[in-house]
Amino acid sequence: MILLGSYPFFFFFMFFLCCLFSVCSTTIKIVDQTGKGDYFSIQQAIDDVPIGNPKHVLILINPGIYFEKIVVPPNKPFITLTATKPGTTIISWNNHRDIFESPTLTVLASDFIGRFLTIQNNYGPGAKAVALRVSADRVAFFGCKIKAHQDTLLDDAGRHYYKNCYIEGDTDSFVEMQSVFERCHLHSVSEVGGAITAQHRISEEEETGFLFVGCNISGTKSAILGRPWGAYSRVVFAKTYMSSVILPQGWDDWGDSSKQRTVYYGEYKNYGPGARSYDRVEWSHNLTTKEAKEYLTLNIIGGRSWIKSANIHYKKISVIISNHVNPIIP
Numbered sequence: 001m002i003l004l005g006s007y008p009f010f011f012f013f014m015f016f017l018c019c020l021f022s023v024c025s026t027t028i029k030i031v032d033q034t035g036k037g038d039y040f041s042i043q044q045a046i047d048d049v050p051i052g053n054p055k056h057v058l059i060l061i062n063p064g065i066y067f068e069k070i071v072v073p074p075n076k077p078f079i080t081l082t083a084t085k086p087g088t089t090i091i092s093w094n095n096h097r098d099i100f101e102s103p104t105l106t107v108l109a110s111d112f113i114g115r116f117l118t119i120q121n122n123y124g125p126g127a128k129a130v131a132l133r134v135s136a137d138r139v140a141f142f143g144c145k146i147k148a149h150q151d152t153l154l155d156d157a158g159r160h161y162y163k164n165c166y167i168e169g170d171t172d173s174f175v176e177m178q179s180v181f182e183r184c185h186l187h188s189v190s191e192v193g194g195a196i197t198a199q200h201r202i203s204e205e206e207e208t209g210f211l212f213v214g215c216n217i218s219g220t221k222s223a224i225l226g227r228p229w230g231a232y233s234r235v236v237f238a239k240t241y242m243s244s245v246i247l248p249q250g251w252d253d254w255g256d257s258s259k260q261r262t263v264y265y266g267e268y269k270n271y272g273p274g275a276r277s278y279d280r281v282e283w284s285h286n287l288t289t290k291e292a293k294e295y296l297t298l299n300i301i302g303g304r305s306w307i308k309s310a311n312i313h314y315k316k317i318s319v320i321i322s323n324h325v326n327p328i329i330p
Contacts, residue, residue, distance in 0.1 A: 026055060026056040026057070026058055027049075027055065027056070027057045027058070028057075028058045028060065029045045029048070029057065029058070029059045029060070030059075030060050030062065031044075031045050031059060031060065031061045031062060031066075032062040032064075033062070033064040033066070034062075036062070037060075037062060041066065041068055042059070042061060042066055042068055042070055042081065042091065043068055043070050043071070045059045046059070046070065046071075046072055046073075046076065046079065049076045049079060050076075051075045051076065052075055052076075053076050053077060053078055053079070054078070055078060056078045056080065057078060057079045057080065058080050058082065059079065059080065059081050059082070060082060060084050061081060061082065061083050061084065061089045061117075062084050062089070063083070063084070063085060063088035063089055064088075064089065064090070065090045065092060066089070066090065066091050066092070067092055067093065068091060068092075068093065068104075069093045069095065069103075069104060070091060070104065070105045070106070071106045071108065072105075072106065072107045072108060072109045072112060072136075073108055073109060074108040074109050074110075074136065075109070076109045077109045077110045077111045077112070078109075078111045078112075079109060079111075079112055079113075080112070080113040080114075080115065081112075081113075081114050081115070081117060082113075082114070082115035082116060082117075083115065083116035083117055085116070086116040086143060087116070087118070087145075089116065089117055089118065090117075090118040090120065091104055091105055091117060091118065091119050091120070092104065092120050092121075092122055093120075093121060093122070094121060094122045094123045094129070095121065095123065095129065096121075096123040096127040096128060096129040097127055097128060097129075098128065099128050099130050099133075099151050099154050100133065100154070100156075102121065102123075102128060102129050102130045103121070103130040103131065103132060103133035103154060104119055104120060104121050104130075104131050104132065105117075105119050105131070105132050105133070106132075106133045106135070107132075107133065107134045107135065107136050107139055108135050108136050109136050110136045110137045110138050110139070110158070111137075111138050111139075111306075112136060112138075112139045112140075113139075113140050113141070113142070114140075114141040114142070114144050115141075115142045115143060115144070116142070116143045116144065117141075117144045117145070118144070118145040118147070119131050119132050119144060119145070119146050119147070120145075120146075120147040120148060121147070121148035121149075121152075123148070123149070124149060125149040125150065125170060127150060128150050128151050129148050129149060129150060129151070130148060130151050130152065130153070130154045131146050131147055131148040131152050131153065131169075132146050132152070132153050132154065133154040133156055134153075134154070134155055134156060134157075134158065134160055135154075135156040135157045135158065136157065136158050137157075137158035137159055138158065138159060138306040139158060139159075139160045139161075140160070140161040140162070140163070140307070141160075141161075141162045141163070141165055142163050142164060142165075143163070143164045143165065144162075144165045144166075145165070145166040145167075145168075146165060146166070146167045146168070147166075147167075147168040147169070148168070148169050149169055149170045149189065150169065150170060151169070152167060152168065152169030153167060153169070155179050155210075158178070159178050159179070159301040159302045159306070160178070160179040160180075160301065161179065161180050161182070161298075161301060161307055162179065162180070162181045162182065162184055163181075163182045163183060163184070164182075164183050164184065165181070165184045165185070166184070166185045166187065167181075167184060167185070167186050167187070168186075168187040168188075168189060169188070169189065169194075170188060170189045170190035170191070170194045178207060178208040178209060178300065178301055178302075179210055179211070179301065180211045180213065180298060180300060180301050181210065181211065181212045181213070181215060182213050182214060182215075183213070183214045183215065184212070184215045184216075185215070185216045185218070186212075186215055186216070186217045186218070187217075187218050187219060188217070188218070188219030188220065188221075188222075188223040188245055189219065189220050190219065190220070190221060190222065190223050191220070191221055192221060192222060194219075194221075194222070194223035194224070195223060195224050195225075195226055195227045195252065196217065196223055196224070196225050196226060197210055197225065197226035197227075197235050198226065198227055198228070198229040198233075198254075199226065199228070199229060199230065199233040199234060199235050200229040200230040200233065201230045201231075201232040201233050201234050202230040202231060202232060203232055204232055204262070206232065208234065209234035209235060209236070209264075209300065210234070210235045210236070211235075211236050211238070211295055211296075211300050212235075212236070212237045212238065212240055213238050213239060213240070213296065214238075214239050214240065215237070215240040215241070216240070216241045217240060217241065217242045217243055217245065217246060217272075217274065218243045218245060219243065219245030219246075220245070221245065222245055222246075222247050223245055223246060223247065224246070224247050224249065224250060224251055224252050225237060225242075225246060225250050225251055225265070225267075226251055226252075226265060227251070227252040227253070227254040228253065228254055228256075228259045228263045229254075231256075231258075231259050231262050231263070232262050232263065232264070233259070233263045233264070233265075234263070234264040234265075235264075235265055235266070236264075236265075236266040236267070236268065236287070236292075236295045237266075237267050237268070237270055238267070238268040238269060238270070238287075238292060238295065238296055239268065239269050239270065239271075240270045240271075240275075241270070241271055241272045241275075242270055242271070242272040242273070242274030242275040243272055243273060243274050244272075244273040244274050245274060246274030246275070247274075248276060248279035248280070249279065249280060249281050250265075250267070250279070250280040250281060250284060251265045251280065251281050251283075251284050252281075253281075253283075260281075260283040261283070263283070264285065265283075265284040265285065266284070266285040266286075266287045266291070266292075266295065267280070267284065267285070267286055267287065268286075268287040268289075268291075268292040268295075268296075269292075
């Protein structure tokens with residue numbers, strides 16, 4: 001195995017990367033806590049990206065636990081953060097209280113990709129403590145672990161794609177915008193009353209919502225699939241395994257029965273002990289194949305073009321670091 005920072009393979013490795021990505025279109029930066037890279041911290045590497053950056057910047061992060069609160073600013077697009085080996089790069093912090101200030105990793109720049117990272121907020125239960133905030137357009141995460149308790153993932157603004165990710169929390173693990181979650185593992189650590197989602201669509205005209213396809217839901221005790229942060233909250237689970245952690249009613253109106261007329265909560269061909277559609281609240285939807293077609297498409301996050309680009313970029317990196325995984329949505 002060739003590891004970054006492990007000489008004498010380093011120059012050969014860099015030459016191979018440059019040939020693969022074309023050095024004129026991609027900048028490569030290496031983060032290593034032992035001093036074998038270009039930077040000791042992830043934030044240092046991000047800070048060194050030029051303002052208004054016009055090309056892909058690949059930041060390779062060698063194994064380690066990085067105690068950092070990281071921000072990717074809005075004027076630095078086209079950044080990719082990737083672990084050099086899955087499960088070995090952990091980004092950890094422990095802020096709490098405010099959902100916009102507490103995240104361990106905040107992404108404010110468009111065309112960002114995260115790969116094989118563990119992103120966690122270690123504050124613990126009892127307060128809002130976000131692990132990941134995404135407030136930018138065309139953002140994708142592949143094979144990442146996102147872990148906290150309350151408000152684990154602040155999916156705040158823009159179109160986002162999560163694939164093969166593990167996401168753990170106890171209350172309102174997903175909260176805001178327009179995203180597709182494909183083949184992700186959602187794990188609830190709630191003792192009681194936890195909600196997998198709290199989507200914040202506030203009007204019928206707003207093109208936001210969550211789509212979960214081919215996912216796996218597990219947990220320690222009990223949880224519901226979602227509750228409406230916004231009056232027009234929209235969430236669909238399709239072809240997803242649901243363990244017995246999901247309560248029979250499935251959904252909750254968060255104490256406001258008027259939202260039952262405006263939210264859209266749908267399920268399609270889910271399976272497992274927690275997927276019993278006949279026990280669901282009467283205002284949720286058990287979708288037909290015809291109805292599901294509207295949601296089982298990447299058009300919900302603006303079509304295929306930027307996802308295809310993200311997948312191509314992902315696969316190029318994977319030639320060097322890991323095996324790639326093909327998309328399931330045709």
